[in-house]
Amino acid sequence: MPVTIEDLEQAIRAAFPVSHLDIEDQSSGCGSSYAILLVSEAFEGKTTLARHRLINQALKQEISHLHAFSQKSFTPAQYAAHQAKSG
Numbered sequence: 673m674p675v676t677i678e679d680l681e682q683a684i685r686a687a688f689p690v691s692h693l694d695i696e697d698q699s700s701g702c703g704s705s706y707a708i709l710l711v712s713e714a715f716e717g718k719t720t721l722a723r724h725r726l727i728n729q730a731l732k733q734e735i736s737h738l739h740a741f742s743q744k745s746f747t748p749a750q751y752a753a754h755q756a757k758s759g
């Protein structure tokens with residue numbers, strides 16, 4: 673069963689207080705490869721590994737149907753700094 677952007681967004685928003693979310697289908701529309709960028713205050717004080725584990729646990733069912741999944745996670749302050757640095 674292909675996973676849709678809507679499936680991922682619904683699961684993420686149910687699990688985290690979302691400040692910003694980008695979901696990119698990197699599989700040319702077949703739903704087997706996604707990249708996400710998630711900004712949430714839930715990540716305050718957590719290491720990158722801890723954040724990734726939280727996301728992987730929240731999306732366990734969806735990820736099991738994917739060929740590839742990549743993620744970037746930021747706190748709101750980190751994302752603001754990232755945006756300022758990026759341009």
